[in-house]
Amino acid sequence: MAKRTARRWVWAVVLALAVGTSEAQTVDGVAVDADAELVVAVPDDTNNMDPRIGMGSTRSNYIRQVFESLVDVDAQGKPVPGLALSWKPVNDLTWEFTLRRGVTFHNGEAFNADTVLFNLDRMFRKNLDKWGVKDVTAGTSFEKVYPAVTRWEKVGDYTVRIYSSEPVPNLWDVVGREPLVPREYAIKNGVEALNERPVGTGPWKMVAWKRNDSMRFERYEGYWGSPPLFKRLRFQVIPEAGGRLAALRAGQVGLVDAVPPLDAGVLGREPGIKVMSSAQKLYCRIYLNARPKDKFDSGGKDGLFTDPRVRLAFNLAVNKEGIVQKIFHGYAQANASPVATVSYGYAAQEPYAYDPKRARALLAEAGWKDAGPDGVLKRDGETLTLQLLFPAKHYGQGFDETTPAVAEMLKAVGVQVVIKPVDYGTLIQTVTKGTLPYNGGFTACRTSNNLDADDYLRDWTAITLINWAPYPADLVELYRATRREVDPQKRLKLMADLQRRVRDWAPVVSLYQEAKIFAASTRVLRFAPLMDLHMDFRGVALRK
Amino acid sequence: MPSFLLRRLIHGVFVVWGVVTAVFFLVRLTGDPSAFLVDQSATREEIAHTRHLLGLDRPLYQQYAAFLLAAPRGDFGTSIRDKRPAMGLVLEHLWPATVELALAAALLSTVLAVPLGIISATHKDRAADHVSRIASLLLQSMPGFWLGLLLILLFAVELRGFLPAFGSGTWRHLVLPAVALAAAPLAQNARLVRAGMLEVLQQDYVRTARAKGVPERGILYRHAFKNAAIPFITVSGLSLGFMLSGAIIIETVFAWPGLGRLIVQAVPGRDFPVIQAGVFVFALIFVALNLVVDLLYAAVDPRVRLG
Numbered sequence: 136m137a138k139r140t141a142r143r144w145v146w147a148v149v150l151a152l153a154v155g156t157s158e159a160q161t162v163d164g165v166a167v168d169a170d171a172e173l174v175v176a177v178p179d180d181t182n183n184m185d186p187r188i189g190m191g192s193t194r195s196n197y198i199r200q201v202f203e204s205l206v207d208v209d210a211q212g213k214p215v216p217g218l219a220l221s222w223k224p225v226n227d228l229t230w231e232f233t234l235r236r237g238v239t240f241h242n243g244e245a246f247n248a249d250t251v252l253f254n255l256d257r258m259f260r261k262n263l264d265k266w267g268v269k270d271v272t273a274g275t276s277f278e279k280v281y282p283a284v285t286r287w288e289k290v291g292d293y294t295v296r297i298y299s300s301e302p303v304p305n306l307w308d309v310v311g312r313e314p315l316v317p318r319e320y321a322i323k324n325g326v327e328a329l330n331e332r333p334v335g336t337g338p339w340k341m342v343a344w345k346r347n348d349s350m351r352f353e354r355y356e357g358y359w360g361s362p363p364l365f366k367r368l369r370f371q372v373i374p375e376a377g378g379r380l381a382a383l384r385a386g387q388v389g390l391v392d393a394v395p396p397l398d399a400g401v402l403g404r405e406p407g408i409k410v411m412s413s414a415q416k417l418y419c420r421i422y423l424n425a426r427p428k429d430k431f432d433s434g435g436k437d438g439l440f441t442d443p444r445v446r447l448a449f450n451l452a453v454n455k456e457g458i459v460q461k462i463f464h465g466y467a468q469a470n471a472s473p474v475a476t477v478s479y480g481y482a483a484q485e486p487y488a489y490d491p492k493r494a495r496a497l498l499a500e501a502g503w504k505d506a507g508p509d510g511v512l513k514r515d516g517e518t519l520t521l522q523l524l525f526p527a528k529h530y531g532q533g534f535d536e537t538t539p540a541v542a543e544m545l546k547a548v549g550v551q552v553v554i555k556p557v558d559y560g561t562l563i564q565t566v567t568k569g570t571l572p573y574n575g576g577f578t579a580c581r582t583s584n585n586l587d588a589d590d591y592l593r594d595w596t597a598i599t600l601i602n603w604a605p606y607p608a609d610l611v612e613l614y615r616a617t618r619r620e621v622d623p624q625k626r627l628k629l630m631a632d633l634q635r636r637v638r639d640w641a642p643v644v645s646l647y648q649e650a651k652i653f654a655a656s657t658r659v660l661r662f663a664p665l666m667d668l669h670m671d672f673r674g675v676a677l678r679k
Numbered sequence: 680m681p682s683f684l685l686r687r688l689i690h691g692v693f694v695v696w697g698v699v700t701a702v703f704f705l706v707r708l709t710g711d712p713s714a715f716l717v718d719q720s721a722t723r724e725e726i727a728h729t730r731h732l733l734g735l736d737r738p739l740y741q742q743y744a745a746f747l748l749a750a751p752r753g754d755f756g757t758s759i760r761d762k763r764p765a766m767g768l769v770l771e772h773l774w775p776a777t778v779e780l781a782l783a784a785a786l787l788s789t790v791l792a793v794p795l796g797i798i799s800a801t802h803k804d805r806a807a808d809h810v811s812r813i814a815s816l817l818l819q820s821m822p823g824f825w826l827g828l829l830l831i832l833l834f835a836v837e838l839r840g841f842l843p844a845f846g847s848g849t850w851r852h853l854v855l856p857a858v859a860l861a862a863a864p865l866a867q868n869a870r871l872v873r874a875g876m877l878e879v880l881q882q883d884y885v886r887t888a889r890a891k892g893v894p895e896r897g898i899l900y901r902h903a904f905k906n907a908a909i910p911f912i913t914v915s916g917l918s919l920g921f922m923l924s925g926a927i928i929i930e931t932v933f934a935w936p937g938l939g940r941l942i943v944q945a946v947p948g949r950d951f952p953v954i955q956a957g958v959f960v961f962a963l964i965f966v967a968l969n970l971v972v973d974l975l976y977a978a979v980d981p982r983v984r985l986g
Binding site: 276330372373377561566 | 709710711712713714715716717721722723724725726728760761762763768771772776824828831832835836839840843844845846847931932933934936940941944947948949
C-alpha cells in the first residue's frame, strides 16, 4: 500500500514537472509547442547540399539550415558575427578572422582554425592532394574570380589570416559568406558525403531527404546560438503555387514560400493567415548587346546598343512604377542602381523617370529618328530593332507578364521589339556561345549569395554570361579603385560614385527588384523574412 | 510460344537500343549543360573547364562508345543536376511513387470502366446510358490539373484535411492523385467497352446463346465481354505505360515525387544522364507492356495464335 502511494507521488511529481515545463514554454506570452513540427511549402527541391557545388536561391535555403558561414546576416541584411566573432584587415594585404569557440558540428567534430583552412583549400582548389580529396565541380571558381588571394594560415586555434597579392576589401564577404563543412568528416567519408549526409554547425540537422519531395530536419541541441523553439522542420516541395496555398488553407503546412503577388492581398484578409514580405536580391533586367564585335559571334558587327544614350533611352521608356503596381501589386521595387537595395554598399540613385518624350529625344541624339509609317525609328536605312530572348516559365508569372509589357512600352518610342520566347537552357546556350544577335537582348534576373555590392558591380568587368555591355576604360578604372581601397568609408564612397556613373551609363534596362512573399499560419510566431536568399528559423516558435 | 517470346525479346532489345541511341544524339543537339553548373559571372574559360570535367569536350563517337559500353550494366553516369547515379535516381522515383500511383489509377480506370461500359451498352439510350456517357464526356474533357485542384479544394480545404492536399506515403495521400489521374482513362475505357459491347451484342452467337437459354450474366461476361475486350486491353496497356512513364501534371499538382517530374526537370537542365536513364526505363516498360498485351490477346481470344 505504502509502495503504491509512493509510486503515485512520484508520478504526480513527474506530471507536475511536465506541466510546469510546458507552461514555461511561452513566447510573447503565448504557450508554444517545443516538440512541434513546422512544415514549410517550398516550390522546388535543392539539387545539392554540398555548398561547393552551387548556392542558387533555392539551394541556399536548404543549405543554410545545416551549414553556417563565418559571417551571418540579420533581418535587415546586415553582416553580423556567425562562426567568426570578428574580422578585420591587419594591413592592406591581410585579413584576420577570429573564430567562435565551443562550436561543434552535428557529428561532434569541433569547429576551429583547421576547419577554416580546409574550407579555404576547397574554395580556392589548393592543397587538395594533401587531404586526399578529389573535389566536386564547383559553382564558383574562387581561384579564378579572386586570383589575388594567395595563401591562408592559422595563427592560433581560433584565428586565421588570409593573405592576398593585392588588396581585396570585400574578402570578409567573399570568404565569409561561404558555408563551412567539417574537415575530418569530409576527409573520412569523402566530399560526396557532404552532399548525401550533410553535417554542419547550423541550427538544424538533416535527418531525411526524399528527392523532389521533402527534406526533414531536427533541431541541433548542441547549437551554439539562439535555437529554434520547435523541434522538427520539414521543407515540403509543392511546385504549384495553388497547391501550396491550398495546403496552407487546409492546415497541412504552416508556412508558404514564394506566394504569387496576386494571391498575397487575398490571403492577407483570410482569418488565421498572415502575409509577410521583404525586399530580396533578385534583380530583373533587360540585357542589351553592347559588346564590341570581337567579344561575341558577331559576323563583323558591333552590338547595336553600344551607345549609352540608346540604353538610357530604353530605361526612360519603361514605366517601372507601372510594372511594380500593376503586375507585382506593390511587391517589387524599381531600382536605378546596378546594386540590389539590400546589399552592403548600395547607394540609392536618381530613378529613371518614365519619360517617353525624353527617350525619343535621346534616341534622336543617337541618330535614330527617321520614323517610317510603321513608327519604327531608323538610322542610315537600318531599323531600330531589338530581338528580345525571353526565358518564359523560369522566373515566375510576374516576370512572364513584364516582358511583353516592356516590349509594348519600347514600341511606343519607336523600337521594333521581336520577342523570342525560349526555354532557359536555350538562353544559357546562346549567351554562353556568344551567339546573341548583334541587335539582340534578353530578359533575365540575377541574384547574389554575397552581401557586398561588389558582387553586382563586377558584372561588367570580365566577359561573362551576363556581361553584354563591358565597362569602358574609365569605369574599369573606377571599379578597380573600389577593389583596391581597404578603408571602408572611402570604399563606400567610391562604390557610390561607381553606382552613379553606371546608372547614367546604363548597361542594362533595369526593370524591377522583386520582394519575397510568405504566407504563414498565425500559429507561427516570430518568423521574419530575411533579405537574404534563405529563411531563418532561429527564435521562431509554434503556438500550442 | 517460346519462339514467339524469344523473337519479341530480340525485337525488344533492338527497340530499346534504337530509342536510347536516338535520345543520346537528340539531347546533345540541344546544347551542353556546362553553363548550368557555374554561376552567372562565369567566364568562357570556366565553362570550358566544366565541359572538360564532364567529358563533353570529347568527340561524340567517343562519348557514344562509352555510353554503349556502360549502359547495359545500368550505368548511365552521374546526374549533372543531383550528382548521384542517374539510374538510381530514376529507379528511386519509379518505385514506389510512380508505380503506386500508376497502378492505383490503372486499377480504378479499368475496374470501374468495365461495369460502367457494360451497363451503358445494355441500357442503350436509357437513363443509365445517358448518365454514363455524359460523365465520360465530362471526365475526358476536364484537364487533369483542373480536376486535381478541384479535388484538393473540396477534400483538403473545404473538408478541412479529410484527404491530404499533397505528398505521398499512405493510402490517404494516394486517393486524390489516383482519382485525378484515372479520370480520363476511365472515361475512355468505359466508352471503348460500351462501343465494343454494343457491336458484339448484335452478333449471331449472342442471339444463339440467348435462344439456348444461357443466363444474361453469362452471355455478357463469358461470351460478349471477352470478344469486346481486345481494343480495351490494347488501350489499357498503353495507358498504364503512359502512367508509369510519369504523369507530370498530376505529379506537379499533388507534389507527388514521381518519375514524370524528375524527367521534366532534367530536360530544361540538360541533365543528359537522367534523361537517358529515364528514356531507357520508359522503353523497357513499353516493350514489356506490349508483350503482356500480346499475350493477353491470346488468352482472351483463342483465334489469336502466337508463334
